[in-house]
Amino acid sequence: MTSRPSSFEAHDHAHCVRSALSAAEAACAAQSLRLTPVRRRTLEILLEAHEALGAYDVLARLDADGFGSKPPVAYRALTFLVEAGLAHRIERLNAFVACATPGAEHDPAFLICNRCGTVAEGEAQDALQPSAVAAGFQIERTVVEATGTCPACQEV
Numbered sequence: 001m002t003s004r005p006s007s008f009e010a011h012d013h014a015h016c017v018r019s020a021l022s023a024a025e026a027a028c029a030a031q032s033l034r035l036t037p038v039r040r041r042t043l044e045i046l047l048e049a050h051e052a053l054g055a056y057d058v059l060a061r062l063d064a065d066g067f068g069s070k071p072p073v074a075y076r077a078l079t080f081l082v083e084a085g086l087a088h089r090i091e092r093l094n095a096f097v098a099c100a101t102p103g104a105e106h107d108p109a110f111l112i113c114n115r116c117g118t119v120a121e122g123e124a125q126d127a128l129q130p131s132a133v134a135a136g137f138q139i140e141r142t143v144v145e146a147t148g149t150c151p152a153c154q155e156v
Contacts, residue, residue, distance in 0.1 A: 017047045020098060024086045027103025033084055038067045042077035043098060046087055051117040052095035090119065092145045097121065109144035115153040 024043055028035045035043075045061045046053060059074035067073055078096050081087035086102045089095070090110055099108070100121035109124040124144045132139050 017044070020047050020100075020102060023102045027085060030103065031084065033080075038062065038073060039077045039080050041065055041067060042074065043081055043086055046081070046096060046098035050097075050119060052090045052093045052097050052112070052119050054093075054095045058096070088121070090145060091143055092147070107142045107144075110146065111150075112145060112147045113150035113153055114147050115149055115156075118150050118152075120150075 021040070021043065024040075025035060027033075041062060042058055045058055055071065055074045055078060058078065059069065059071060062073055062077075063069040078087065078089075081098075082089055082096070085099060085104070087096050087098050088108055088110070090097060090112065092112065097110070097119050107124040109122045111120045111122065113119075124142055127144075128139060128142065131137075
């Protein structure tokens with residue numbers, strides 16, 4: 001994992017959200033993608049807390065904000081965000097988080113707190129690469145998800 005501010009550390013969350021939205025807008029512009037109002041709101045929902053949200057949690061928030069209550073509304077927006085590199089699907093939780101480095105090519109690794117649900121994103125260090133090379137295997141996608149207890153929950 002690289003060292004960068006983590007979701008587990010105290011930080012200016014409003015700045016965090018503004019910065020992520022700005023980076024998302026730039027990434028969409030660079031890829032000629034359209035960040036529609038429902039896509040933007042979906043990303044904002046993911047950014048509002050540093051925990052993974054299920055599609056139906058996102059849908060409930062979108063519905064409350066007037067974007068509709070049909071599941072395809074949330075699934076289409078989440079699929080767009082994942083494909084655009086603005087969000088990730090946490091396989092273990094069948095849920096989604098906003099990407100910590102939107103638009104950047106990277107192999108994310110996730111630290112998931114079992115107690116509070118906070119998810120921190122870091123960068124995986126090609127730990128499998130030596131084994132893959134030795135086996136003649138070409139890695140196309142890596143998913144690293146670690147569960148444990150965050151610093152705040154350890155203090156309780």
